[in-house]
Amino acid sequence: MLAAKVTAIINGKLPQPVADKSFRIITDHGVQASTVCNSSRRSLFGRSTRSGRFSMSTDYRPGIEANLRLQAMQLLVCEDKESARAADDIASRGEWATLFDLCGRWKLLASLEARLPGLGVKLPDPERAELARRTQPAFVQTMLCARSGAMALSALDQAGIRCAGFKGLAAVAYLYPGLRSRTLQDTDVLIHPRDVEAALTVLDENGFKRSPESPWEEYVAFLRNSPGTAGNEAVSLRDERGGAVDLHWHLGTLDVETLLSGASPVTVLNRPLQLMRAGHCMLLSVHHALRNDFVPDDIARDVSDFVRWQELLRETDQWQTLSADAARWGLTAPCAALAMIVAKLRGIENAAEPLPLSRSDRAAARQIAELYFRQLLGGAINTDLAYVTSARPLVQIMAGLASGWKTYRDQMRRSEESNGEVSLPVHERVWRLGKAMASLSPGEWRQVRALARAKDKIAGSAAAALK
Numbered sequence: 119m120l121a122a123k124v125t126a127i128i129n130g131k132l133p134q135p136v137a138d139k140s141f142r143i144i145t146d147h148g149v150q151a152s153t154v155c156n157s158s159r160r161s162l163f164g165r166s167t168r169s170g171r172f173s174m175s176t177d178y179r180p181g182i183e184a185n186l187r188l189q190a191m192q193l194l195v196c197e198d199k200e201s202a203r204a205a206d207d208i209a210s211r212g213e214w215a216t217l218f219d220l221c222g223r224w225k226l227l228a229s230l231e232a233r234l235p236g237l238g239v240k241l242p243d244p245e246r247a248e249l250a251r252r253t254q255p256a257f258v259q260t261m262l263c264a265r266s267g268a269m270a271l272s273a274l275d276q277a278g279i280r281c282a283g284f285k286g287l288a289a290v291a292y293l294y295p296g297l298r299s300r301t302l303q304d305t306d307v308l309i310h311p312r313d314v315e316a317a318l319t320v321l322d323e324n325g326f327k328r329s330p331e332s333p334w335e336e337y338v339a340f341l342r343n344s345p346g347t348a349g350n351e352a353v354s355l356r357d358e359r360g361g362a363v364d365l366h367w368h369l370g371t372l373d374v375e376t377l378l379s380g381a382s383p384v385t386v387l388n389r390p391l392q393l394m395r396a397g398h399c400m401l402l403s404v405h406h407a408l409r410n411d412f413v414p415d416d417i418a419r420d421v422s423d424f425v426r427w428q429e430l431l432r433e434t435d436q437w438q439t440l441s442a443d444a445a446r447w448g449l450t451a452p453c454a455a456l457a458m459i460v461a462k463l464r465g466i467e468n469a470a471e472p473l474p475l476s477r478s479d480r481a482a483a484r485q486i487a488e489l490y491f492r493q494l495l496g497g498a499i500n501t502d503l504a505y506v507t508s509a510r511p512l513v514q515i516m517a518g519l520a521s522g523w524k525t526y527r528d529q530m531r532r533s534e535e536s537n538g539e540v541s542l543p544v545h546e547r548v549w550r551l552g553k554a555m556a557s558l559s560p561g562e563w564r565q566v567r568a569l570a571r572a573k574d575k576i577a578g579s580a581a582a583a584l585k
Contacts, residue, residue, distance in 0.1 A: 441473045
């Protein structure tokens with residue numbers, strides 16, 4: 119049912135709202151309607167879902183926006199002919215303003231602005247001015263983050279601390295013609311775990327301050343006892359200019375030594391900066407998508423980047439090493455899921471698999487890709503669901519509680535507030551989780567289980583996560 123519906127929308131056969139109970143939106147009142155959502159970053163248990171089975175934005179319209187959301191992704195990731203057709207359909211419905219809203223949530227306004235001229239799309243003057251107005255603040259923030267990131271990487275390198283940039287800054291360097299085409303909210307930097315104290319000292323001396331402020335030992339313990347991190351350990355730093363750096367030292371099962379050893383200087387902003395090799399950058403994009411539960415609003419840039427990483431890597435000899443690293447780090451199935459998502463958006467049947475797949479990896483990838491489209495059409499799932507099908511989150515939460523409920527709760531609140539989230543009382547979160555569990559179909563449970571198992575693989579065992 120879902121695959122047929124996605125294909126029909128991509129082919130332009132469902133311009134009107136569709137009555138399909140498999141995509142009903144269940145609210146607190148048990149009726150089909152829109153609800154409010156803040157689909158921002160990861161908190162203790164994942165996203166702060168608002169209600170019931172799905173959480174979504176206030177302007178979500180079943181059927182109609184499902185069509186727009188699919189066509190927006192098609193416009194951004196397909197070949198020119200298919201992208202132009204999607205743009206024409208959006209223009210014919212007069213939905214440019216809604217598209218701008220959507221791409222703003224996805225942090226892809228810059229990519230949209232860069233994409234349209236290449237498709238021969240000429241926006242009406244008011245819409246062109248509105249798009250330029252919306253992209254300007256994002257460009258300013260991107261410049262601030264890129265300069266701060268470059269400064270941080272240079273300072274660490276000069277201090278003899280091994281480091282490597284990845285995600286956004288690496289994507290700009292490898293995949294895009296410039297900062298106008300790909301926005302940044304921060305710069306991600308990886309260091310070795312043994313260098314954390316020295317790196318924080320160097321960055322502090324260069325004007326980077328930790329946010330949120332809390333006792334360091336409590337903060338690190340919270341990271342290790344928080345299932346929402348999926349093994350990722352990092353701290354956010356800001357400078358007085360407004361630039362942001364996320365300093366990472368642990369990425370679950372991913373081998374930091376391998377990632378740092380593969381890094382090399384790449385020219386960014388007219389200076390050589392240590393960046394991860396392209397293949398590892400692609401795997402880190404996959405890693406980010408999985409940590410964010412394949413929620414479409416949170417991984418739209420990952421999908422867009424993934425298309426370009428694939429195209430870039432086809433021209434290199436990195437695939438054999440990439441395949442081995444992906445298998446070793448538990449990223450084979452999520453990588454295949456992203457490839458399936460892109461192929462489905464492009465209307466390609468039986469697309470070539472980017473990495474060798476076992477039967478179990480292929481099945482998991484299909485379930486995760488199915489979950490992505492279910493959320494794209496119907497809104498983000500309650501991501502706490504991924505934690506009821508695995509022992510790892512329970513072990514981590516119990517360890518956190520054993521360290522002191524008040525400390526654990528305070529750290530969770532600080533984390534949520536720093537990400538612009540509302541910190542929900544535990545009893546309300548549990549009540550909403552129970553409600554979401556009761557509404558899932560057997561097929562949806564299979565998708566959630568596939569997601570949870572994939573996250574367990576990148577986080578490592580519960581014992582390893584608590585070391």
